[in-house]
Amino acid sequence: MTHDLGRLLRPRSIAVIGGGAWCTSVIEQCRKMGFDGPVWPVHPSRPELGGVPACQRLEDLPDTPDAAFVGINRHATIEAVGKLAAMGGGGAVCFASGFREVQAETGDGDALQAALLAAAGNMPIIGPNCYGFINYLDGALLWPDQHGGQRVGRGVAILTQSSNIAINLTMQARGLPLAYVATAGNGAQTGLAEIGQALIDDPRVTALGLHIEGVGDLRAFEALANAARALGKPVTALKAGRSDLAQAATLSHTASLAGSEAGARALLRRLGIAQVDSLTTLLETLKLLHLAGPLPSNRIAAMACSGGEASLVADAATGHDVVFLPLDADQRDALRQALGSKVALANPLDYHTYVWNDVPAMADTFAAMLAGDIGMGLLIVDFPRTDRCDPAAWDCAIEAAALARARTGTPLALVATLPETMPEAVTERIAGNGLVPLCGLDDALAAVAAAATLGAAGTAPAPLLLPGAPRDLAALSEVDAKAALAAHGLAVPASALAQTAEEAAQAAGALGFPVVLKGSGAAHKTEAGLVALNLADADAVRVAAQRMASPHYLVERMIGDGLAELLIGVRRDPAHGFVLTLAAGGVLTEILRDSASLILPVTEAEISAALDGLRIAPMLHGYRGRPPADRDAILRAVMALQEYVTTHAQRLDEAEINPLICTPTQAVAADALIRIGDAHDRHPCSHRTPWRGAGSHARPAQGQRHRRRHQPQDGRGLSQFPRRP
Known part of the structure; x- marks a missing residue:
């Protein structure tokens, strides 16, 4: 069930329920940000809160609120949410903790969360155990703390499950316009994907950034990705955490290769969501997307007035999926005319300082570099600190870059090698000139690579194959596993x-x-x-x-004429779907760690592209005069495995072929392993022979790491305002 979050996220009236410092902060922040609707405090005994007259009961409000911040203890939260729903309220942020996240400690968390959901009914709620959100577009803040943002007319939305991380992100000074910063907390009713879809529905939002601790509802994430694709709004994500699945390989190599991290990366790639690996890269990527949008390619041109900086860019790029396009003859002629004969022409380009402060010559140089078939240009320029230096001498770089950008139409970023050398005031000037200010060389290159993946995203993929939750797992014998897969078209000896x-x-x-x-x-x-x-x-x-x-x-x-051995495995990853792993097989699997991961279902074209990305791909294509492997036979083997997994999706834990011996004329499974549900649902061929493989032992899930919780105390008193450590 989806919920209409429009009234909650873009309210015209706000109720603040409770009397703690966090409730006062909500009122104060709305006032500071210029929210032009009424804010109504609700408290049974205090006549005013934050300088605003208070109502004793929800029933005393002058009108039904579009949004409510509920800052009272968990039992009272359930009662208040029920009353708001009965009144026709637009939605609520539930600040209190003590619900499902404390089930292990208190024993009543699950029951209280169920009661909260029942009380809410069809009314949307965010949380519990969360800070809420900041709407910088309308000045509406259901937010119980300080923040570092300001009102904007358009910008990006950032959504996280962590309130602390959300606070930190509002303090960025990188020139990134924030339209929304929101937290999901427990996501008891509305998870990240549903909130994210509501945020991008706002036409003033240009891009969405996600900090993901857990994906949750896979179908909801598919819906978010499809909505973003339809709206033309790019999504980028930072996925946190490594699952115990990556360490719990009791039987197969696939499990160690296709752990949760591989599954998460494969899922996000399939959905067309760009993945980044740090918060700073997330911010820089969102800035690039806001100002330039997804890039048409990962081909770049870089310019610096220092040989050291040009080398630095070249070295830094080796860790990122970007390509320096060689200069063509026309570019060389134009550069030689602009720079003279003393400058060595290359990409990255050290254009020296011969033309510094000569704006026309600088513009000609930059335009020549942008004239190639590239996705983006990078101009390395570090600005002086304004408290001790005069930055006026750097104005020429911005002016010339703007002229080159206008002349060529190619996106151009001004990149500071150090974040400190791109002051926020300078970023605003750069953006105002149609350019992209990027802070930090490594983050800039990572942002370009991420934006290029978004530019290459295609049409919506087929719906995910959702895994079941099988119990009493056991391994089929090798004979039975091969027979089961052969029934779906796999070649076996x-x-x-x-x-x-x-x-x-x-x-x-x-x-x-x-x-x-x-x-x-x-x-x-x-x-x-x-x-x-x-x-x-x-x-x-x-x-x-x-x-x-x-x-x-x-x-x-014995299968002769083998050219290469592959591992083909599928692992049930409850968080991300069925993860297909293609890897170097046989005894080399763990040594080479040469693998690619995809999420089922896959097409033959996707399989072929993944195979070509393996380090052993030359052996499949024919190496040093040897013939190529039968690619069609390999594809048939993978599709046979997929067909088996699809048929048994609700019962299957994993299935692996290792090795698949690839010859010039066939691809044959020399060994196979399947783990599937208990004896009552076991594949019928599992009891045909006395052949038995090793048993399986499922590991218990490790304890989840503790998160800071928002805990208004049960009873009459309220805890102190939960500041960050």
Whole structure:
């Protein structure tokens, strides 16, 4: 169920319920920001709050409020929310903590949260356990603390689950216009995605930034991404935390490669949301998106009046997905005319200081660099501190850059190598001239790379394949796993089962040599000495079987002409969907850590692109005169695995093929593993043979890290205003 958050986020009237310092702060902040609607305090005994006359009861309000800040204890919050909903209120911010986040400590958190949701009904609420939001467009602040922002006519929205992080972001001095800063808290009713969609619905919002601790409702995030795509509003995100899934690999290599971090990155990439790795990069990316929008490519041109700075840019770019486009003949001619014969022409360009303060020559230089087929130009310029220096001599850089930008139409950023050398007043001047001020070289390059990924985003992908929550997981035997996958089109070797060394030798003769012999009893059979390869005759099979001393044996025809080995695995990630991992396979999986992750469902084109991104891709294409692997056969193997996962999505935990032996004419699964639901839902082939792999042991979830909570005390008194540590 979705909620109409319009009245709550853009209110014309606000009620403030409670008497703590946080409630007084809400009133004061609305007054300071020039909110032009009424703000009505509600308190049973105080005649006024923040200099504004108070009503004793909600029923005494002169009208139904569009938004309410509820700053009372958790039990009273439930009662107040119920009354607001009955009155037809537009929505509420629930400040108090003590709900689901304290279930382990108090034992009543779940029940109280359920009661809060029941009381709210169809009325939207944000929180509980959150600060609320700041609407800088209309001066409406349901916000119980100081902040560093100012009124704007248009800007970006930033949404986080953390109130502390939200406060910090309002204190930025980077020239980023903030339209909204909002927190989600527990997200009991309305999560990040739903609030985010309501924020981008405001035509004055240009881009959305997310700080994500947990994705939550996958379908809601799909809806947010689709809405943003339809509105042409880019979304960028900082995803926090690494899940225990990445460490809980009990059976497969896939689990260690496709942990929550890989799943999160794959999910955001699929949804067309640019991912960044720091708060400062988030801010710089949003600034770039606000002023220039998504970039058409990651090809850049950089200019500096110092060889040291030009080298610094080149070195810094090696860690980011950006490309310096070589200069063409026309650019070289134009640069030579502007700079003379003493300057070495390259990208990045050290244009020296010969033309400094010669605005026409500087503009010609910058325009020549912007004339190439690039997504953006970067002009490195660090401004002096204004308290001790005269910055007037740097005006020429802004003026010339603006002329070049206007002449070419190519976005141009002025980049300070140090954040301190781009004062906020300077950023405003730069932006006012149609340019992009970026603070800090590393963050600037990361922002350009992120904006370029958004420019390359295509149409909306197919809906996610949602995972189930299977119980009593157990591993199918290798034989059963291969049979299950073969039923969906996977190619597997001809094989036979044996219980003695002599039976194994006879089975090998029937299959035809050479063969592979495998023992039972371990998930990772190679490490346990339970695999013997390329056995050429019956005696070799007998000796290998006797050495293994296994209760059961699997004999398979050896796959020759292998060009490369791949791992193809799917892992259920409850937070992000089913994560498909493509990686170097066999014994090299953990050594190379060469992998790519995608979220199901995938297309053959997406699989092929991911394979080409692997370091072992040259082996698949044909390396040093060897023939290429059969790409169509590899694609069929991946699609067969996807078909199996789709069929068993509600019961499946993971499925892995490792290795998939890739030859010039086929792609054959030499080993397979499946973990699926309990015996009552087990795949029917799981009981056909006595062959059994290792058992599985699901690890309990680790304790969640504690978060600072907002805790008006139960009873009559209220706790002190929760300031940051």
